[in-house]
Amino acid sequence: MLDWRLLARSDRAYVRVAVDRAALPTTLVVDASASMAFPVATRAKWATATQVAIGLAAVAHADGDPTGLIVPREYEPTVQLTARTRRGVLAEFDRLLDDIDPDGAAPLAPAIAAARTPRIAVISDLLSDADAMLASARVHIARGGEMFLVHVVAPEELDPPRRTLLAVDPERPELHRLLDASARDRYLRSFAEWREHVAAAWRASGAAYTLATTEEPIASIVRRIVTGGL
Amino acid sequence: MSWLLPSALGIAAVAALATLALHFISRRRPIAEPLPTAHFVPPRAVHARVAARAFADPLLLAIRVLAIVLLGAAVAAPIARSSRGRVARVVVLDRSRAVASSQELRDSALAVARPGDLIVVADSAAAPLPKTSTLASLTTTSAAGSLSAALAGGIAAAASIGATADSVQIVLVSPLEQSELDAATAAVRATWPARIRVVPLRLAAPDTSTTRATLRADSNDALLAAASLDGLVAGGGSASPSRIRLIRTAPDSSDIAWARGPAHVLVQWPARAAPSDWGSRPPGTDSVSAVVAGGDAVVGTLRRPWRLPALQSGQRVVARWIDGEPAAIETQFGAGCVRQVAIAFDEHSDMALRAPFRRIFARLVAPCSGGERASRRAGTSSIDMLRGSATALASAPSARLDSTRSTRSPITPWLLAVGALLLIGEMALRRSPRRSTV
Numbered sequence: 001m002l003d004w005r006l007l008a009r010s011d012r013a014y015v016r017v018a019v020d021r022a023a024l025p026t027t028l029v030v031d032a033s034a035s036m037a038f039p040v041a042t043r044a045k046w047a048t049a050t051q052v053a054i055g056l057a058a059v060a061h062a063d064g065d066p067t068g069l070i071v072p073r074e075y076e077p078t079v080q081l082t083a084r085t086r087r088g089v090l091a092e093f094d095r096l097l098d099d100i101d102p103d104g105a106a107p108l109a110p111a112i113a114a115a116r117t118p119r120i121a122v123i124s125d126l127l128s129d130a131d132a133m134l135a136s137a138r139v140h141i142a143r144g145g146e147m148f149l150v151h152v153v154a155p156e157e158l159d160p161p162r163r164t165l166l167a168v169d170p171e172r173p174e175l176h177r178l179l180d181a182s183a184r185d186r187y188l189r190s191f192a193e194w195r196e197h198v199a200a201a202w203r204a205s206g207a208a209y210t211l212a213t214t215e216e217p218i219a220s221i222v223r224r225i226v227t228g229g230l
Numbered sequence: 231m232s233w234l235l236p237s238a239l240g241i242a243a244v245a246a247l248a249t250l251a252l253h254f255i256s257r258r259r260p261i262a263e264p265l266p267t268a269h270f271v272p273p274r275a276v277h278a279r280v281a282a283r284a285f286a287d288p289l290l291l292a293i294r295v296l297a298i299v300l301l302g303a304a305v306a307a308p309i310a311r312s313s314r315g316r317v318a319r320v321v322v323l324d325r326s327r328a329v330a331s332s333q334e335l336r337d338s339a340l341a342v343a344r345p346g347d348l349i350v351v352a353d354s355a356a357a358p359l360p361k362t363s364t365l366a367s368l369t370t371t372s373a374a375g376s377l378s379a380a381l382a383g384g385i386a387a388a389a390s391i392g393a394t395a396d397s398v399q400i401v402l403v404s405p406l407e408q409s410e411l412d413a414a415t416a417a418v419r420a421t422w423p424a425r426i427r428v429v430p431l432r433l434a435a436p437d438t439s440t441t442r443a444t445l446r447a448d449s450n451d452a453l454l455a456a457a458s459l460d461g462l463v464a465g466g467g468s469a470s471p472s473r474i475r476l477i478r479t480a481p482d483s484s485d486i487a488w489a490r491g492p493a494h495v496l497v498q499w500p501a502r503a504a505p506s507d508w509g510s511r512p513p514g515t516d517s518v519s520a521v522v523a524g525g526d527a528v529v530g531t532l533r534r535p536w537r538l539p540a541l542q543s544g545q546r547v548v549a550r551w552i553d554g555e556p557a558a559i560e561t562q563f564g565a566g567c568v569r570q571v572a573i574a575f576d577e578h579s580d581m582a583l584r585a586p587f588r589r590i591f592a593r594l595v596a597p598c599s600g601g602e603r604a605s606r607r608a609g610t611s612s613i614d615m616l617r618g619s620a621t622a623l624a625s626a627p628s629a630r631l632d633s634t635r636s637t638r639s640p641i642t643p644w645l646l647a648v649g650a651l652l653l654i655g656e657m658a659l660r661r662s663p664r665r666s667t668v
Contacts, residue, residue: 034266035266036266038264038265038266040264045266125266127266127267154266156265157265157266157267160265161263163261164260165260165261165262165263165265166260166261166262166263167263167264167265167268167271168262168263168264168265168268169264169265169266169268169269170264170266171266172269175268175269176262176268177268177269177271177272177273177274178260178271178274178275179265179268179271180260183271183272183274186271186272187267187270187271187272190270190272191267191270194270
């Protein structure tokens with residue numbers, strides 16, 4: 001910007017270069033439903049979600065933005081940490097997330113609605129209440145907020161085992177589906193179409209959508225999200 | 231070691247192979263695995279099973295196959311045989327009156343029988359030779375022969391020793407008289423699943439003495455006329471003495487002594503006074519007017535003023551009144567028999583001259599144990615029938631004898647018990663949660 005005072009004193013025009021940035025409180029909403037504890041042996045989805053959350057919190061904290069955390073739970077009290085900038089917030093995030101064992105099928109839409117920060121980053125597999133989440137996200141964006149969605153997907157979901165198995169939804173144990181060679185193609189097609197639909201819907205709402213597989217390095221995922229605007 | 235029902239082993243082997251094959255192509259229930267995106271799988275019936283061609287569950291397979299084999303072995307009933315490869319023999323000796331002589335019978339028996347053979351003697355009935363008797367002391371009897379009885383006795387004896395040998399052979403030593411065959415002979419023969427070695431004996435010469443009777447009666451007796459008409463009266467010039475004596479009076483001591491003779495028949499047919507042990511009937515109650523003997527019957531003015539004594543052991547009814555009451559009974563008496571006839575008729579009528587009455591009369595004066603002896607060899611076809619098919623086995627495998635049904639295997643209960651335990655174990659193993667093979 002032009003430095004008018006310096007111009008008046010020296011009759012020379014100077015341009016003042018300064019960082020003019022307001023603090024942007026950020027809330028991380030992390031999905032801890034049973035579907036995130038997949039695969040059972042490694043719980044790679046939950047590990048990816050927590051590491052991405054820590055990474056995003058680190059980025060926000062480094063920018064001086066107050067950062068909060070909400071982890072909805074079905075059988076236990078919701079983990080909620082209001083946005084803050086104090087030192088040690090990352091360690092606190094790490095401790096809280098490390099103590100969580102994903103289970104249940106708690107919806108995330110109420111958590112999105114409850115987050116009062118102008119920026120919300122949701123880390124989820126969208127297998128619980130995707131439509132309600134999208135609706136809450138639209139409300140938040142309409143209010144001028146920023147919305148980031150990190151869609152966590154496991155390779156075992158993208159390419160399930162080729163042997164015949166009885167697929168059981170961990171969030172709805174009563175749901176059994178026979179996955180064999182004949183059903184495999186239709187599964188892959190349906191899942192791909194759904195991912196495309198979800199990505200398009202969230203992007204259309206104004207949110208930044210990022211697909212994260214558990215195979216991808218966390219730094220790469222965080223970098224993609226940050227370069228997208230976080 | 232042999233088996234009472236070897237086919238059970240074959241069935242068990244087939245079942246074991248089928249079980250083995252099923253284990254190789256077992257169908258498993260799909261393994262349940264968590265998949266968060268399960269609802270993207272198109273809905274289908276989840277009770278489908280998955281074929282697995284890999285060898286599945288060797289422990290379960292071993293238990294199943296072992297249980298099947300043990301149960302099959304239990305049903306097959308193993309029995310231990312001490313005389314493996316041995317062919318047992320049953321020699322059936324026909325000692326009926328059709329045999330030419332006792333010497334003929336003894337010579338043939340000694341020539342045919344070997345040590346260890348089971349000897350069965352038969353006339354109208356068959357029974358194993360008593361242990362107290364020997365072939366050297368064997369004699370013929372006056373009884374009519376029956377090849378049906380001889381075969382039945384021989385087959386029963388063969389079945390009784392079936393468990394002690396691998397196979398059994400029957401040797402039939404008989405004069406094969408035509409009259410010894412009856413309607414049951416072929417059926418009885420058909421129950422023996424092998425050939426029968428037939429050793430024919432010489433037939434007894436026709437004995438006219440047994441077809442002619444000596445009558446002691448009044449000269450005007452009606453029965454004398456009937457006997458004369460049929461040529462049954464023994465003449466004074468007869469070469470051989472008559473073995474049938476018909477008396478119309480009470481028997482004396484000489485009659486009793488004579489009746490003990492071999493094949494002697496004393497026919498006691500009172501004309502008026504009945505023996506004291508016969509019951510009497512009030513006059514005028516003789517409403518029955520028919521008598522049946524064998525296949526013959528006579529209907530007419532027949533009276534029955536007496537009631538024969540109750541039948542006792544060793545007696546048989548020769549003729550009956552139409553209401554079933556015995557009209558004539560026969561009692562074995564020494565080597566002969568005494569026949570008591572309680573039939574009265576009007577001797578002034580022509581009853582005795584009628585053909586039906588004469589046929590009944592002929593039966594009443596027939597040799598002991600019924601019927602006349604025809605002394606004629608059975609036909610070739612009948613003898614071939616007795617021998618059996620040339621393609622049949624010479625001896626019957628003991629496993630095919632009916633006696634095996636009553637032979638018990640001492641191992642069978644143990645095999646069944648172990649098999650049952652294995653099945654219980656199989657059920658427990660199959661229901662264990664870690665197994666999904668069905």
